[in-house]
Amino acid sequence: xxxxxxxxxxxxxxxxxxxxxxxxxxxxxxxxxxxxxxxxxxxxxxxxxxxxxxxxxxxxxxxxxxxxxxxxxxxxxxxxxxxxxxxxxxxxxxxxxxxxxxxxxxxxxxxxxxxxxxxxxxxxxxxxxxxxxxxxxxxxxxxxxxxxxxxxxxxxxxxxxxxxxxxxxxxxxxxxxxxxxxxxxxxxxxxxxxxxxxxxxxxxxxxxxxxxxxxxxxxxxxxxxxxxxxxxxxxxxxxxxxxxxxxxxxxxxxxxxxxxxxxxxxxxxxxxxxxxxxxxxxxxxxxxxxxxxxxxxxxxxxxxxxxxxxxxxxxxxxxxxxxxxxxxxxxxxxxxxxxxxxxxxxxxxxxxxxxxxxxxxxxxxxxxxxxxxxxxxxxxxxxxxxxxxxxxxxxxxxxxxxxxxxxxxxxxxxxxxxxxxxxxxxxxxxxxxxxxxxxxxxxxxxxxxxxxxxxxxxxxxxxxxxxxxxxxxxxxxxx
Numbered sequence: 001x002x003x004x005x006x007x008x009x010x011x012x013x014x015x016x017x018x019x020x021x022x023x024x025x026x027x028x029x030x031x032x033x034x035x036x037x038x039x040x041x042x043x044x045x046x047x048x049x050x051x052x053x054x055x056x057x058x059x060x061x062x063x064x065x066x067x068x069x070x071x072x073x074x075x076x077x078x079x080x081x082x083x084x085x086x087x088x089x090x091x092x093x094x095x096x097x098x099x100x101x102x103x104x105x106x107x108x109x110x111x112x113x114x115x116x117x118x119x120x121x122x123x124x125x126x127x128x129x130x131x132x133x134x135x136x137x138x139x140x141x142x143x144x145x146x147x148x149x150x151x152x153x154x155x156x157x158x159x160x161x162x163x164x165x166x167x168x169x170x171x172x173x174x175x176x177x178x179x180x181x182x183x184x185x186x187x188x189x190x191x192x193x194x195x196x197x198x199x200x201x202x203x204x205x206x207x208x209x210x211x212x213x214x215x216x217x218x219x220x221x222x223x224x225x226x227x228x229x230x231x232x233x234x235x236x237x238x239x240x241x242x243x244x245x246x247x248x249x250x251x252x253x254x255x256x257x258x259x260x261x262x263x264x265x266x267x268x269x270x271x272x273x274x275x276x277x278x279x280x281x282x283x284x285x286x287x288x289x290x291x292x293x294x295x296x297x298x299x300x301x302x303x304x305x306x307x308x309x310x311x312x313x314x315x316x317x318x319x320x321x322x323x324x325x326x327x328x329x330x331x332x333x334x335x336x337x338x339x340x341x342x343x344x345x346x347x348x349x350x351x352x353x354x355x356x357x358x359x360x361x362x363x364x365x366x367x368x369x370x371x372x373x374x375x376x377x378x379x380x381x382x383x384x385x386x387x388x389x390x391x392x393x394x395x396x397x398x399x400x401x402x403x404x405x406x407x408x409x410x411x412x413x414x415x416x417x418x419x420x421x422x423x424x425x426x427x428x429x430x431x432x433x434x435x436x437x438x439x440x441x442x443x444x445x446x447x448x449x450x451x452x453x454x455x456x457x458x459x460x461x462x463x464x465x466x467x468x469x470x471x472x473x474x475x476x477x478x479x
Contacts, residue, residue, distance in 0.1 A: 025121065025122045025123075025124050025131070026119065026120075026121050027119070027120045027121070027122065027131075027133045028118060028119050029118060029119075029133065029135055030118065030135070031055075031116035031117065031118040032116055032117060032118070032135035032136060033095060033096050033116045033136075034093065034094070034095045034096070034135065034136040035053065035093070035094050035117045035120065035133065035134070035135050035136075036091065036092070036093040036133070036134045036135075036136070037051050037060075037091075037092050037093075037120055037122070037131065037132070037133050038089070038090070038091050038130070038131070038132045038134075038222065038267050039051065039089075039090055039122060039128050039129070039130060039131045039132070040087045040088065040089050040090070040128060040129050040130040040267065041062070041082070041087065041088040041090060041128050042087055042128060042129050044066070046062060046123070046128065047062050047063055047064045048061065048062065048123075049061050049123070050062055050068075050090075050122065050123050050128055051092060051120060051121070051122050051123070052120070052121045052122075053094050053099075053114075053117050053119075053120055054117075054118075054119040054120070054121060055115055055116075055117050055118060055119060056072060056094060056099075056114045056115060056117055057072060057073060058070065058071070058072035058073075058094060058099055058110075058114070059071050059072070060090070060092050060101060061076075062082070063079070065081075066081060066082050067079035067080060067081050067082070068080045068082055068090065068101060068103055068108075069101075069108065070092070070099050070101050070108060070110045072099065072110060072112060072114075073112075075110065075112070076110070077099075077101060077108035077109060077110040078108050079108070080101060080102075080103050080107075080108050082103050082269075087269060087271060087288075087290070088103055088269045089103065089223060089266070089267035089268045089269050089271070090102070090103045090267075091103075091222065091223070091267065094114050094117055095114065096113070096114055097111065097112070097113065097114070098110065098111050098112065098114075099112070099114065100455070102223070103269070107214075107215040107216075107218075107427075107428070108215075109214055109215075117135075120133055130264075130267070134442070136442075136445070136446055173278045173308065174308075174352075174353075175276070175283075175307060175335075175337065175338065176307065176308075176310045176311070176312040176335075176338065177308060177309050177310055177311060177312070180310060180311050180312035181311060181312040181313065181354065181370045181420065182312045182338050182339060182353045182354045182417070182420075183312075183352070183353050183354075183417075184417075185416050185417055186391055186394075186416065186417060186418055186471070188394040190391070190471050190472075191471070191472045192469050192470060192471060192472060193388075193470045193471060193472045193473050194472075195470070196469050196470040198382055199382065199384050199388065199470050200390070200468050200469065200470055201382075202380070202382045202383065202384055203359070203384060203390065203429070203465065203468065204465050204466055204468075206359060206360060206429055207429055207465050210360075210428045210429055211457075211461055213428075214457070215427065215428050216427070216428025216429050216430065216457065216460070217428060217429040217430065217431075217457070217460035217461070217463070218428050218429065218430040218431070218456055218457070218460065219341075219430065219431050219432065219433050219444075219451075219456035219459065219460060220268075220358075220430050220431070220432050220433070221432075221433050221434070221435060221436065221444050221456075222266070222267050222268075222435055222436070222437060223266055223267055223268030223435075224266055224268065224272065224336075224340065224432045224433070224434075224435050225265075225266050225272030225273060225274045225285065225329070225336045225337055225340075225435060226263075226264065226265075226266060226272075226273065226274065226434075226435035226437055226438055227274045227276060227337050227340070227342075227434065227435075228259065228260055228263050228273070228274065228275045228276070228438065229276050229277075229278065230258045230259075230260060230275060230276070230277050231277075231279065232277070232279035232280070234258035234260065234277065235258065236256035236257055236258045236259075237256070237257060237258075237259055237295060237296055238254065238255055238256065238257070238295060238296070239254040239257050239259070239284075239286065239289075239295075239296040239297065239298050239301075240254075240294075240295065240296065240297045240298075241254060241297075241298055241299070241300070241301075242288075242297070242298070242299045242300075244300075249319075249321075249322035249323065249324065250300075250301065250302070250303065250322070250327060252322055253284070253303035253305075253319050253322060253323075254284070254298070254301070254303070257275055257284045257296070258275060258277050259273075259275055259296060262438075263275075263291075263438070264437055264438070265286070265289040265290065266435055266437075267437075270287060270288065270329070271286075271287070271288050271289050271290060272285065272286065272287060272289065272329050272336050273285070273286040273289040273298075274286075274335075274336060274337040276307065276337075278307075281305070281306050281307050281308050281309075282303070282304065282305055282306075282307065283303065283304045283307045283310075283335070283337075284301065284302075284303050284304075285301050285302050285303075285328065285329045285335060285336050285337065286298040286300075286301040286329065287299050287300040287301050287329035287336075288300070289301075300329065301327070301328070301329050302314050302318065302323075302327035302328040302329060302333070302335070303318065303319050303322075303323070303327070304318045304319065304323075304335070305318065305319045305320065311370070312334070312335070312338055312370060313325075313328075313332075313333055313334050313335070313338075313370045313371070313372055314326075314327040314328045314333040314334075314335070314372060315372075325372040325373070326372065326373060328372075330422055330423045331373065331374060331375035331386065331423050331424070332367065332371035332372060332373060332374060332386045332387055332421075332422055332423060333371065333372035333373055334356070334370060334371060334372075334387075334420065334422045334423075338356055338422070339353065339354055339355050339356025339357075339419075339420060339422060339432065340356060340432045340433065340434055341355065341409075341410070341413075341431070341432065341433040341434065342433075342434045343433075343434045343436060343439075343443055346406070346409065346433070346443075346450055349405075349409060350409070350412075351409055351410065351412070351413035352413075352417075353413065353417055354389075354413070354417035354418045354419065354420055355410065355413055355414060355417070355418075355419045355420070355431055355432075356419075356420060356422040356431065356432050357390070357419040357420065357421055357422065357429065357430070357431055358421070358422055358423045358424060358425045358429070358430045358432075359384055359421055359424055359425065359429055360424060360425055360426055360427055360428060360429065361376070361377065361378035361380070361383060361424055361426065362374060362375070362376030362377070362378055362383060362384060362385060362386045362421065362423075362424040363376045363378055363383040363384060363385040363386070364376040364377050364378060364383075365477060365478045366385050366475055366476070366477055366478070367385050367386045367387045367475070367476055367478070368385045368386070368387035368388050368389075368473035368474055368475050368476070369387060369473075369474035369476065370387055370420065371385075371386045371387025371421075371422075373478065374386045374387075374478060375423075375424065376424060377424070378424075384421055385421070385473065385475065386421050386422070386423065386424065387420065387421060387473070388420070388421045388470060388473055389418045389419070389420050389421075389470070389471045389473075390414070390418060390419045390421075390468045390469065390470055390471070391414060391415060391417075391418040391419070391468065391469055391471060392411060392414045392415035392464065392467050392468060392469070393415075393467045393468075393469055394415060396415065396464065396467045398411050398412060398415065398464075401464060403462055403463075403464075404458070404459060404462055406450050406451075406459050407459050407460075407462040407463055410431065410459070410463060411463060411464060414463075414468075418471065419431075429460075431460070433450075444456070
């Protein structure tokens with residue numbers, strides 16, 4: 001009888017906090033030791049319980065001030081602050097020994113013992129949307145939508161010295177010109193910046209803080225921009241841009257964008273979406289993309305008319321007669337898909353380009369080429385400018401470090417091509433790997449995933465951060 005009363009009380013509490021006038025949406029499935037719920041907060045006014053894992057009596061709760069927490073059995077995680085405007089993408093995973101909550105960059109973890117879950121209830125109505133529940137059993141193999149090996153492949157000596165910049169390991173065309181900032185390999189004697197030691201220390205101190213806080217360093221996957229590579233006959237649709245003085249030229253390039261009908265923006269709050277059509281050599285990227293009743297909308301973005309000749313950042317030549325260096329879905333005008341580790345590259349064991357890296361806070365009012373602008377707001381005089389390019393010391397013998405295979409891949413790319421600071425997160429240091437949503441599977445976590453059953457933290461913690469160097473910067477001041 002007590003257990004029945006508790007179950008009834010829990011149901012009543014959920015109905016009260018989630019839906020005064022409607023029933024919660026219930027998702028039932030076979031009990032699984034790992035359950036992930038992805039959803040989007042659509043209203044800035046929503047507060048209270050958003051998601052409840054019924055068997056574990058665990059809830060995701062949003063306060064009136066916009067903070068998210070995990071609550072379970074009288075305990076709660078640290079709060080995560082979310083913005084109060086625009087959609088907010090949230091991912092929560094409950095596994096046997098912990099529950100993890102993410103919203104864009106930040107993460108909160110609640111340790112504990114959790115039983116296999118079989119029922120999730122989510123807030124009804126228009127307050128949250130795009131709910132997706134996925135489960136994973138320890139014996140599950142990776143779905144066949146993307147063929148994966150039993151483990152991330154070890155690299156051969158030939159791969160260790162870097163790949164050709166003429167194409168991807170799978171033979172698809174390469175994004176941006178072969179001599180672009182992303183695809184050109186670095187000479188061993190590339191000059192270092194006079195402040196290399198100082199700013200490398202800043203980055204290492206930040207990484208140490210992320211590790212201590214257990215929220216990074218990170219590799220963003222489902223929250224980063226998906227890349228939809230479309231054929232020549234893909235029907236084009238109009239994307240309506242929000243009002244603004246910058247809209248005039250960009251809207252013309254968004255009159256006919258070949259977006260697949262089932263395309264989905266990234267789950268993160270920036271709702272990025274990238275479309276690439278190799279047959280026309282064109283690329284479009286959207287910021288705050290959404291498909292509404294009257295079609296596609298976006299708040300901003302950028303377009304490139306000749307991707308194969310692009311230097312890898314937005315310029316007045318990106319779309320002749322229309323484009324501006326201020327275009328782009330990132331705060332630096334570096335394309336949001338640039339520097340992303342693609343799934344086929346990870347499967348082949350070679351990342352043949354530079355890596356995009358976000359840092360928590362960047363230097364204000366000053367940026368370094370190839371960045372074209374900045375949104376830096378750090379108060380630290382030793383903050384890193386956006387656009388700064390780090391590399392691993394070319395004299396470092398990576399084979400002597402006994403790195404995990406995926407860490408080794410990343411280290412080889414960072415040594416040969418470098419890592420370019422693309423944006424700031426206000427939370428953790430992060431790299432980027434291809435968003436797999438369109439493929440219907442998760443190649444990163446699981447028995448045959450690139451991260452195994454772990455989050456990406458161990459991969460990034462093993463990276464030799466203390467061997468980084470900062471290449472000479474070409475600094476500019478914001479106007």
